[in-house]
Amino acid sequence: MTETMTLGLPGEREVDGDRTISASMTGLGKTFVSKGRSVDALSDVDLEIEQGEYVVVLGPSGCGKSTLLRCVAGLEAPTTGRIQLAGKTVFSVQPQIDIRPNDRKVGMVFQNYALWPHLNVERNVAYPLRMRKVAKEDRRTKVTAVLEAVECLHLAKRLPAELSGGQQQRVALARALVYEPSLLLLDEPLSNLDALLRISLRSELLRLHRELGFTAVHITHDQEEALEMGDRVVLMREGRIEQVGTPEEVYSRPVSPYAADFLGVRNRLDVTVRGGEFVSALGLRMGGQQIASHHPEGTTLRLFVRSNSVRVGTLQDPSGSHISVAGTLVQTTLSEGGRRKYVLDVDGATWFAFREGPVSFQPGERVELSVEVRDALIYLDGKLWTMPST
Numbered sequence: 001m002t003e004t005m006t007l008g009l010p011g012e013r014e015v016d017g018d019r020t021i022s023a024s025m026t027g028l029g030k031t032f033v034s035k036g037r038s039v040d041a042l043s044d045v046d047l048e049i050e051q052g053e054y055v056v057v058l059g060p061s062g063c064g065k066s067t068l069l070r071c072v073a074g075l076e077a078p079t080t081g082r083i084q085l086a087g088k089t090v091f092s093v094q095p096q097i098d099i100r101p102n103d104r105k106v107g108m109v110f111q112n113y114a115l116w117p118h119l120n121v122e123r124n125v126a127y128p129l130r131m132r133k134v135a136k137e138d139r140r141t142k143v144t145a146v147l148e149a150v151e152c153l154h155l156a157k158r159l160p161a162e163l164s165g166g167q168q169q170r171v172a173l174a175r176a177l178v179y180e181p182s183l184l185l186l187d188e189p190l191s192n193l194d195a196l197l198r199i200s201l202r203s204e205l206l207r208l209h210r211e212l213g214f215t216a217v218h219i220t221h222d223q224e225e226a227l228e229m230g231d232r233v234v235l236m237r238e239g240r241i242e243q244v245g246t247p248e249e250v251y252s253r254p255v256s257p258y259a260a261d262f263l264g265v266r267n268r269l270d271v272t273v274r275g276g277e278f279v280s281a282l283g284l285r286m287g288g289q290q291i292a293s294h295h296p297e298g299t300t301l302r303l304f305v306r307s308n309s310v311r312v313g314t315l316q317d318p319s320g321s322h323i324s325v326a327g328t329l330v331q332t333t334l335s336e337g338g339r340r341k342y343v344l345d346v347d348g349a350t351w352f353a354f355r356e357g358p359v360s361f362q363p364g365e366r367v368e369l370s371v372e373v374r375d376a377l378i379y380l381d382g383k384l385w386t387m388p389s390t
């Protein structure tokens with residue numbers, strides 16, 4: 001990339017303390033009404049994105065990710081709220097402002113690439129510059145620079161049909177970046193690619209982000225992609241933001257059972273406090289007195305534990321220093337890195353654990369599963385409960 005390209009550095013910015021806000025959404029809502037039925041695709045979305053941030057919006061199908069992106073791009077008009085880009089209001093209900101998509105300085109990359117089939121790579125990438133009446137010489141310099149950055153300069157004369165999916169997506173990315181948008185919106189950009197290519201394009205995208213410094217909102221339903229790529233992850237649920245945080249925060253402290261479930265925490269059990277310890281629905285006694293002592297008799301808590309945090313051992317009496325529960329070994333399989341994956345039945349629920357070394361238990365055998373208190377995710381009334389520090 002030549003030094004003349006300063007992508008993602010718009011003239012107007014909103015400065016808040018030391019932070020420069022590139023995009024902000026306030027009270028954003030979108031209700032679709034069709035055939036007498038109304039769907040709240042977005043409700044009360046508040047989000048600020050800093051200059052240069054790579055934000056990944058994560059959530060299951062239908063949670064409103066695309067609608068959010070389309071509202072920011074100007075392809076959909078929100079029902080409530082305000083959107084600001086680079087310090088300028090581009091949408092507001094009251095007073096009524098709705099800046100056209102082409103005047104919002106956003107770039108978009110779609111899942112299906114959306115390249116013009118009759119234009120070669122060079123002309124596809126130059127298209128946004130022609131629309132903006134950029135002079136021919138300048139156009140050529142910018143197109144060359146951006147194609148070089150996405151490592152597609154050698155494909156300049158080819159038509160989209162003559163490219164692989166990965167190459168088409170690089171070209172689509174070049175076309176979105178060429179006019180130096182203040183915000184790049186990526187709508188499931190890797191979903192159409194096969195697994196290996198998806199992984200290599202993730203790091204490609206991150207390299208470009210590091211080198212060019214653009215601000216991005218990337219949507220995906222793939223938690224691994226979100227945790228790997230995002231400076232921050234925004235988890236959505238039914239049109240609302242469930243949790244926002246760094247990948248580490250979101251991974252280690254999912255705020256709700258929904259978040260834990262979506263972030264792949266697979267082991268779970270409902271437990272009730274009885275006589276100062278935990279008892280499962282089927283009456284299984286468990287260790288965990290340290291946590292139980294903070295809750296009144298009869299309180300029901302939802303326990304979530306990552307497979308990596310479960311130790312499998314010989315059955316012992318439940319103790320208070322860690323959470324322990326008896327499980328029945330169902331089967332073991334060889335897993336990544338030579339570790340063994342244990343599949344267990346815990347009170348009717350399937351749990352998973354990993355253990356190094358040879359298997360010393362038989363299927364059907366009762367074993368002890370223990371978890372350090374700090375590794376347990378405890379939910380009370382749908383919210384993450386944190387043990388008060390003593």
Ligand SMILES: Nc1ncnc2c1ncn2[C@@H]1O[C@H](COP(=O)(O)OP(=O)(O)OP(=O)(O)O)[C@@H](O)[C@H]1O
Nearest residue numbers: 032034039041060061062063064065066067068221
């Ligand atoms: N034009 C429309 N008319 C009516 N309902 C719509 C329209 N567009 C989206 N919806 C509804 O709004 C909700 C959110 O849709 P949206 O496409 O934003 O979800 P998503 O999280 O992007 O899903 P996916 O991952 O499947 O693309 C869904 O219930 C969807 O059916």
